[in-house]
Amino acid sequence: MGGGVLLALGGHEASLLAMLHSSSRSAKWRINSNRLDVYKVAGKVFLIVTDDPDEQIITVKCDPEHARALEHRFASIAPGRYLDKRHWISLGPGPGITERLTIDAVEDSYDLVAERLPRRDRPGAR
Structure with missing residues (x-):
């Protein structure tokens, strides 16, 4: 992922998700012609990765507030696609x-998402 190029986590996807021990990858979603890999923690979405090499x-x-700051700082960060544009x-x-930057955003x-789960559903809960 060097050189300012994001390649949908560029092969770091598996190692990143291993760190996020309670995540799961759901079946691919399809919105219009886009195929999307959706990652969840305790059934709640925290990451969507496009499955299109052209996009x-x-x-x-x-x-x-952090989202608006990132959008102003980086031309290639925009309000979230497919979801609430205020929070994504x-x-x-x-x-x-x-x-x-990418790993920090995913983490x-x-x-x-995890901190808003009921205590019993949070990763590491007993």
């Missing part, structure tokens, strides 16, 4: 979109 984006949950952002390839999304 490589990820969509993650984000704090609204989509990241595509472009200047400044690094592996670290933050996971945390936002």
